[in-house]
Amino acid sequence: MQHTLPVIAVNGVIDAQVSPLDRGFAYGDGVFETCKLQNAKIPLWDLHKDRLIKSCEKLFIPIAIDVLETQLAELISGLSIADTQNAVVKITVTRGQGGRGYSVPTLVTPTIVIGIFPAVNYPPHYFSDGITVRYCKQRLSVNPGLAGLKHLNRLEQILARAEWNDGSIAEGIMFDTRERLIEGVFSNIFLIKNGEIFTPDLSEAGVSGVMRRFIIETIAPKAGLNIQVKSLYVDDLLNADAIFLCNSLYGVWPVANLIDEKVLSFPIHKITCSLQDLITEALAS
Missing domain, CATH: 3.30.470.10 (Aminotransferase class 4, branched-chain amino acid transferase, N-terminal domain)
Incomplete structure:
Protein backbone atom coordinates (compact mmCIF):
# COMPACT_ATOMS: atom_id res chain seq x y z
CA MET A 1 0.00 0.00 0.00
CA ALA A 119 9.06 19.76 1.54
CA VAL A 120 9.33 23.28 2.91
CA ASN A 121 9.06 25.62 -0.08
CA TYR A 122 11.42 28.41 0.87
CA PRO A 123 11.45 31.32 -1.60
CA PRO A 124 14.25 30.77 -4.17
CA HIS A 125 15.45 34.36 -3.71
CA TYR A 126 16.52 33.53 -0.15
CA PHE A 127 19.31 31.49 -1.72
CA SER A 128 20.25 33.92 -4.46
CA ASP A 129 19.53 37.38 -3.05
CA GLY A 130 19.83 36.78 0.68
CA ILE A 131 17.44 37.12 3.60
CA THR A 132 16.39 39.64 6.23
CA VAL A 133 17.06 38.67 9.86
CA ARG A 134 16.43 40.29 13.23
CA TYR A 135 17.80 40.06 16.74
CA CYS A 136 15.92 37.91 19.24
CA LYS A 137 15.42 39.13 22.81
CA GLN A 138 15.18 35.55 24.08
CA ARG A 139 18.56 34.29 25.28
CA LEU A 140 19.96 30.77 25.12
CA SER A 141 20.94 29.13 28.39
CA VAL A 142 24.58 28.34 29.02
CA ASN A 143 24.75 24.59 29.65
CA PRO A 144 27.90 22.73 28.58
CA GLY A 145 26.28 19.38 29.39
CA LEU A 146 23.58 19.81 26.74
CA ALA A 147 25.34 22.20 24.34
CA GLY A 148 25.50 20.95 20.77
CA LEU A 149 22.68 18.42 21.20
CA LYS A 150 19.46 18.63 19.24
CA HIS A 151 17.40 17.58 22.25
CA LEU A 152 13.64 17.87 22.58
CA ASN A 153 13.66 20.92 24.86
CA ARG A 154 13.14 23.72 22.32
CA LEU A 155 11.25 26.28 24.43
CA GLU A 156 13.94 28.93 23.95
CA GLN A 157 13.61 28.64 20.17
CA ILE A 158 9.82 28.67 20.39
CA LEU A 159 9.83 31.86 22.45
CA ALA A 160 12.38 33.45 20.13
CA ARG A 161 10.33 32.61 17.02
CA ALA A 162 7.21 34.03 18.69
CA GLU A 163 8.85 37.46 18.76
CA TRP A 164 7.94 38.32 15.17
CA ASN A 165 5.14 37.79 12.68
CA ASP A 166 6.57 39.81 9.80
CA GLY A 167 6.74 37.47 6.80
CA SER A 168 9.61 39.44 5.31
CA ILE A 169 11.90 38.31 8.16
CA ALA A 170 13.28 34.83 7.48
CA GLU A 171 15.26 34.18 10.65
CA GLY A 172 16.15 35.43 14.11
CA ILE A 173 19.65 35.73 15.53
CA MET A 174 20.19 34.38 19.05
CA PHE A 175 22.75 35.12 21.76
CA ASP A 176 23.36 33.29 25.01
CA THR A 177 22.96 34.71 28.52
CA ARG A 178 26.59 35.85 28.38
CA GLU A 179 25.79 37.90 25.26
CA ARG A 180 27.80 35.67 22.94
CA LEU A 181 26.55 35.19 19.38
CA ILE A 182 25.39 31.57 19.05
CA GLU A 183 23.05 30.78 16.11
CA GLY A 184 19.80 31.45 14.32
CA VAL A 185 16.51 30.10 15.64
CA PHE A 186 16.78 27.14 13.26
CA SER A 187 20.14 27.82 11.61
CA ASN A 188 23.85 28.05 12.31
CA ILE A 189 25.68 31.28 11.55
CA PHE A 190 28.99 32.21 9.89
CA LEU A 191 30.71 35.58 9.55
CA ILE A 192 33.18 36.65 6.87
CA LYS A 193 35.78 39.28 7.73
CA ASN A 194 38.84 40.21 5.65
CA GLY A 195 38.53 37.00 3.65
CA GLU A 196 38.39 34.81 6.76
CA ILE A 197 35.40 32.81 8.02
CA PHE A 198 34.29 32.62 11.64
CA THR A 199 31.55 30.66 13.38
CA PRO A 200 30.53 30.67 17.05
CA ASP A 201 31.93 28.23 19.58
CA LEU A 202 29.00 26.00 20.57
CA SER A 203 30.62 24.26 23.54
CA GLU A 204 28.31 25.99 26.04
CA ALA A 205 25.11 26.71 24.08
CA GLY A 206 23.45 26.08 20.74
CA VAL A 207 23.00 23.18 18.33
CA SER A 208 25.92 21.73 16.39
CA GLY A 209 24.21 21.51 13.01
CA VAL A 210 24.91 18.85 10.42
CA MET A 211 25.32 21.37 7.59
CA ARG A 212 27.62 23.44 9.80
CA ARG A 213 29.82 20.38 10.34
CA PHE A 214 29.75 19.54 6.63
CA ILE A 215 30.89 23.07 5.75
CA ILE A 216 33.66 23.10 8.37
CA GLU A 217 35.01 19.60 7.75
CA THR A 218 34.39 19.04 4.03
CA ILE A 219 33.29 22.02 1.96
CA ALA A 220 35.58 24.74 3.31
CA PRO A 221 38.73 22.60 2.92
CA LYS A 222 37.72 21.87 -0.70
CA ALA A 223 37.60 25.61 -1.28
CA GLY A 224 40.96 26.08 0.41
CA LEU A 225 39.30 27.92 3.30
CA ASN A 226 39.89 27.63 7.02
CA ILE A 227 37.04 28.32 9.43
CA GLN A 228 37.82 29.66 12.88
CA VAL A 229 35.54 28.51 15.69
CA LYS A 230 35.60 31.06 18.51
CA SER A 231 33.52 33.17 20.87
CA LEU A 232 31.80 35.94 18.91
CA TYR A 233 29.81 38.96 20.06
CA VAL A 234 27.46 41.55 18.63
CA ASP A 235 30.33 43.77 17.46
CA ASP A 236 31.75 40.88 15.43
CA LEU A 237 28.37 40.52 13.79
CA LEU A 238 27.93 44.22 13.07
CA ASN A 239 31.47 44.61 11.72
CA ALA A 240 31.39 41.54 9.48
CA ASP A 241 31.93 41.97 5.76
CA ALA A 242 29.25 39.35 5.12
CA ILE A 243 27.06 36.88 6.99
CA PHE A 244 25.51 33.59 5.98
CA LEU A 245 23.30 31.01 7.67
CA CYS A 246 22.97 27.30 7.06
CA ASN A 247 21.00 24.18 7.87
CA SER A 248 20.50 20.78 6.30
CA LEU A 249 17.14 21.61 4.69
CA TYR A 250 17.99 24.78 2.78
CA GLY A 251 21.79 24.70 2.55
CA VAL A 252 23.22 28.23 2.76
CA TRP A 253 21.40 31.56 2.83
CA PRO A 254 23.31 34.84 2.63
CA VAL A 255 22.15 37.55 5.04
CA ALA A 256 21.26 40.69 3.10
CA ASN A 257 19.68 42.74 5.90
CA LEU A 258 19.89 42.78 9.68
CA ILE A 259 17.20 44.66 11.57
CA ASP A 260 18.64 46.39 14.63
CA GLU A 261 17.46 49.87 15.61
CA LYS A 262 17.90 50.47 11.91
CA VAL A 263 18.34 48.16 8.92
CA LEU A 264 21.94 47.18 8.25
CA SER A 265 22.73 45.82 4.81
CA PHE A 266 25.41 43.27 3.91
CA PRO A 267 26.70 42.25 0.47
CA ILE A 268 26.62 38.70 -0.79
CA HIS A 269 30.26 37.66 -0.62
CA LYS A 270 31.99 35.60 -3.28
CA ILE A 271 33.02 33.14 -0.56
CA THR A 272 29.35 32.54 0.27
CA CYS A 273 28.55 31.90 -3.39
CA SER A 274 31.49 29.53 -3.70
CA LEU A 275 30.34 27.52 -0.70
CA GLN A 276 26.79 27.37 -2.08
CA ASP A 277 28.08 26.00 -5.39
CA LEU A 278 30.28 23.41 -3.71
CA ILE A 279 27.46 22.22 -1.44
CA THR A 280 25.05 21.93 -4.38
CA GLU A 281 27.63 19.96 -6.33
CA ALA A 282 28.48 17.67 -3.41
CA LEU A 283 24.86 16.85 -2.59
CA ALA A 284 23.95 16.21 -6.23
CA SER A 285 26.64 13.54 -6.66
Missing part, protein backbone atom coordinates in the same frame (compact mmCIF):
# COMPACT_ATOMS: atom_id res chain seq x y z
CA GLN A 2 1.35 3.39 -1.00
CA HIS A 3 1.35 6.13 1.60
CA THR A 4 0.70 9.82 1.07
CA LEU A 5 2.46 12.62 2.90
CA PRO A 6 2.56 13.28 5.75
CA VAL A 7 3.16 9.76 7.05
CA ILE A 8 4.31 9.00 10.61
CA ALA A 9 5.37 5.72 12.16
CA VAL A 10 5.88 4.99 15.85
CA ASN A 11 8.25 2.08 16.42
CA GLY A 12 7.69 1.05 12.82
CA VAL A 13 3.88 1.14 12.95
CA ILE A 14 2.22 3.76 10.76
CA ASP A 15 -0.37 5.93 12.51
CA ALA A 16 0.40 4.40 15.91
CA GLN A 17 0.25 6.73 18.90
CA VAL A 18 2.83 7.82 21.45
CA SER A 19 1.84 6.99 25.02
CA PRO A 20 1.15 9.92 27.40
CA LEU A 21 3.62 8.12 29.70
CA ASP A 22 6.40 8.50 27.14
CA ARG A 23 9.25 10.48 28.67
CA GLY A 24 9.71 12.43 25.46
CA PHE A 25 6.18 13.79 25.87
CA ALA A 26 6.36 14.20 29.63
CA TYR A 27 9.86 15.63 30.03
CA GLY A 28 11.38 16.29 26.62
CA ASP A 29 13.62 13.30 27.34
CA GLY A 30 14.98 12.60 23.89
CA VAL A 31 16.59 13.92 20.73
CA PHE A 32 15.63 14.49 17.12
CA GLU A 33 17.01 14.95 13.62
CA THR A 34 15.41 16.91 10.79
CA CYS A 35 16.68 15.74 7.41
CA LYS A 36 16.12 16.47 3.76
CA LEU A 37 14.80 13.63 1.61
CA GLN A 38 16.07 13.99 -1.94
CA ASN A 39 15.72 11.40 -4.69
CA ALA A 40 14.71 8.78 -2.10
CA LYS A 41 17.91 9.36 -0.11
CA ILE A 42 18.89 11.54 2.82
CA PRO A 43 21.87 13.74 1.95
CA LEU A 44 24.46 13.76 4.76
CA TRP A 45 22.77 10.80 6.41
CA ASP A 46 26.09 9.60 7.85
CA LEU A 47 26.44 12.93 9.69
CA HIS A 48 22.84 12.89 10.90
CA LYS A 49 23.27 9.31 12.10
CA ASP A 50 26.54 10.11 13.83
CA ARG A 51 24.99 13.03 15.71
CA LEU A 52 21.95 10.95 16.65
CA ILE A 53 24.09 8.12 18.01
CA LYS A 54 26.37 10.46 19.97
CA SER A 55 23.40 12.42 21.34
CA CYS A 56 21.72 9.23 22.55
CA GLU A 57 24.98 8.09 24.12
CA LYS A 58 25.32 11.39 25.97
CA LEU A 59 21.78 11.06 27.33
CA PHE A 60 22.23 7.34 28.08
CA ILE A 61 19.46 6.33 25.68
CA PRO A 62 20.22 2.92 24.12
CA ILE A 63 19.47 3.21 20.41
CA ALA A 64 19.49 0.31 17.95
CA ILE A 65 20.48 2.30 14.89
CA ASP A 66 20.05 -0.71 12.56
CA VAL A 67 16.41 -1.00 13.67
CA LEU A 68 15.88 2.72 13.08
CA GLU A 69 17.43 2.54 9.60
CA THR A 70 15.23 -0.45 8.69
CA GLN A 71 12.11 1.42 9.79
CA LEU A 72 13.21 4.49 7.84
CA ALA A 73 13.88 2.49 4.67
CA GLU A 74 10.50 0.77 4.91
CA LEU A 75 8.70 4.09 5.33
CA ILE A 76 10.48 5.64 2.34
CA SER A 77 9.82 2.56 0.18
CA GLY A 78 6.08 2.98 0.76
CA LEU A 79 6.01 6.44 -0.81
CA SER A 80 5.38 7.39 -4.41
CA ILE A 81 8.42 8.30 -6.49
CA ALA A 82 7.21 11.89 -6.61
CA ASP A 83 7.02 12.14 -2.82
CA THR A 84 10.56 10.83 -2.41
CA GLN A 85 12.07 13.48 -4.67
CA ASN A 86 11.87 16.31 -2.17
CA ALA A 87 10.51 15.93 1.35
CA VAL A 88 11.42 16.39 5.02
CA VAL A 89 12.19 13.52 7.39
CA LYS A 90 11.96 14.03 11.15
CA ILE A 91 13.35 11.32 13.39
CA THR A 92 12.63 11.48 17.12
CA VAL A 93 14.11 9.11 19.68
CA THR A 94 12.89 9.25 23.29
CA ARG A 95 13.79 7.23 26.36
CA GLY A 96 10.41 5.55 26.03
CA GLN A 97 7.71 5.05 28.64
CA GLY A 98 8.31 5.61 32.32
CA GLY A 99 6.42 6.38 35.49
CA ARG A 100 5.86 9.75 37.06
CA GLY A 101 9.02 11.53 38.25
CA TYR A 102 12.45 12.30 36.86
CA SER A 103 14.12 9.04 37.90
CA VAL A 104 15.29 7.08 34.87
CA PRO A 105 13.60 3.67 34.50
CA THR A 106 15.80 0.65 35.13
CA LEU A 107 14.69 -0.94 31.87
CA VAL A 108 14.67 1.49 28.97
CA THR A 109 12.87 0.75 25.71
CA PRO A 110 13.30 3.78 23.45
CA THR A 111 10.49 5.11 21.30
CA ILE A 112 11.38 5.79 17.67
CA VAL A 113 9.11 8.15 15.76
CA ILE A 114 9.79 8.74 12.07
CA GLY A 115 7.73 11.24 10.11
CA ILE A 116 7.99 12.20 6.46
CA PHE A 117 6.43 15.52 5.51
CA PRO A 118 6.02 17.64 2.37
